[in-house]
Amino acid sequence: MQKFEKTVARYAPWMDEMSEVCVRNNHIEPSLYKKHNVKRGLRDIDGTGVVAGLTEISEINSFYIDENGNRVEREGELFYRGIPIRALVDGFISEGRFGFEETAYLLFFGVLPTPAQLEHFTTMLAEYRRLPESFVRDIIMKAPSTDMMNVIARSVLTLYSYDANPDDISIPNVLRQSLQLVAQFPLLSTYGYQVYAHYHSDNSLIIHKPDPALSTAQNFLRLTRANKKFTDLEAQILDLCLVLHAEHGGGNNSTFTNHVVTSSGTDTYSAVAASLGSLKGPRHGGANVKVSKMFDDLKATTPCTDSAIRDYIVRLLDGQAFDRAGLVYGIGHAVYSISDPRADILREYAEKLADAKGLQADYEYYEKVARIAPEVIGEKRKMYKGVSANVDFYSGLIYTMLKIPTELYTPLFSVARIAGWGAHRIEELANKGKIIRPGYTAVAPRQDYVPLDKRA
Numbered sequence: 001m002q003k004f005e006k007t008v009a010r011y012a013p014w015m016d017e018m019s020e021v022c023v024r025n026n027h028i029e030p031s032l033y034k035k036h037n038v039k040r041g042l043r044d045i046d047g048t049g050v051v052a053g054l055t056e057i058s059e060i061n062s063f064y065i066d067e068n069g070n071r072v073e074r075e076g077e078l079f080y081r082g083i084p085i086r087a088l089v090d091g092f093i094s095e096g097r098f099g100f101e102e103t104a105y106l107l108f109f110g111v112l113p114t115p116a117q118l119e120h121f122t123t124m125l126a127e128y129r130r131l132p133e134s135f136v137r138d139i140i141m142k143a144p145s146t147d148m149m150n151v152i153a154r155s156v157l158t159l160y161s162y163d164a165n166p167d168d169i170s171i172p173n174v175l176r177q178s179l180q181l182v183a184q185f186p187l188l189s190t191y192g193y194q195v196y197a198h199y200h201s202d203n204s205l206i207i208h209k210p211d212p213a214l215s216t217a218q219n220f221l222r223l224t225r226a227n228k229k230f231t232d233l234e235a236q237i238l239d240l241c242l243v244l245h246a247e248h249g250g251g252n253n254s255t256f257t258n259h260v261v262t263s264s265g266t267d268t269y270s271a272v273a274a275s276l277g278s279l280k281g282p283r284h285g286g287a288n289v290k291v292s293k294m295f296d297d298l299k300a301t302t303p304c305t306d307s308a309i310r311d312y313i314v315r316l317l318d319g320q321a322f323d324r325a326g327l328v329y330g331i332g333h334a335v336y337s338i339s340d341p342r343a344d345i346l347r348e349y350a351e352k353l354a355d356a357k358g359l360q361a362d363y364e365y366y367e368k369v370a371r372i373a374p375e376v377i378g379e380k381r382k383m384y385k386g387v388s389a390n391v392d393f394y395s396g397l398i399y400t401m402l403k404i405p406t407e408l409y410t411p412l413f414s415v416a417r418i419a420g421w422g423a424h425r426i427e428e429l430a431n432k433g434k435i436i437r438p439g440y441t442a443v444a445p446r447q448d449y450v451p452l453d454k455r456a
Contacts, residue, residue: 036441055250076336098215100242104419126212128183132162144199148411149280151192160269177268178422189411190223244342247420254278258421262428263436285413291330291396297322313376330393331373337385346394
């Protein structure tokens, strides 16, 4: 390895020099996108996503068209299989149940389970919640990574080798693979973190076994904590986070990635690994980590007063605070404008958790930013729609209060979203669509081939 590192170091100056050539010869003049009517990011000029498919799995609403044909922004709505997310959440919470398993059933099969069906489904996931013999030792503990999303993706691809029928894309086999991954993701993420904490942070190595009597949320907390202990409120709120992150339409980056890769006819493990690569990005699943770190900086530098927080937000937008990227993390969404329904639900439970843990002062910072940031952004930026706190805004706060390691924030997102990915993969396969292949307009000027001995 040392010899290879020396090779990398030797070529580093060349890489720096040639990267400038790459940038120069790959730059596309922005005006060409308008000239050729190209929808950058598959979005119209007002930010609305270009319609690329149909889905029955979930629906997102953030505006309506009035009688004059004008777009009117409204409170955000989210439906899972036609059921309003608020009604789904209120249902299982009022009945004193955990909701993630029920939500996964709904997403996969399109209907709410009966008590017997839910019991059978939950029992099956509990039995699937295991890894192949010696997998932790041979795969997760070898070459531990500093990024848990890398660990999960590598593990998922390796699980292909343990599957007796990995390339069969019939619906029964894909359903079996998808449900196994729903059950296994809490293990892959938490075991990956425990190995990282041992080898990179010199912590004790802790590998707990899951408890088949516990829910997905309860097991995640059990596997993460050395003493395996958690409160009912902690488990309830983590379960709520899983429900709200489980699905968000076919057009979000990681789910669309799953549709694209699935349309090629590839195996389940490759499709899921591709989605994991998408979710890892800070513009997608990694956003709640940025929220948490931004608030660490805010609390360390700024009093919790309206004027001080307003000044901090101005400096954020001017690129003079935190990471100097000019962004207020957790505020704004590609689809929602007036409100993100997931954030509205999480805010209520974040306040309950803050009260239970004596962290009201932390919660007050979040509430002030949620109120003040949209005002400041509206004043300083030309906006085609409003902005509000999004789901990452409050999930970052909740994970902090639950003392979940930052390294597990995005993996925890994947523990939830694997249910949505599996449902969308089956939807793509069941409808036997064409391979997804959007067009790109070539704008490079023509040039002649020059023989090697004639090149300067």
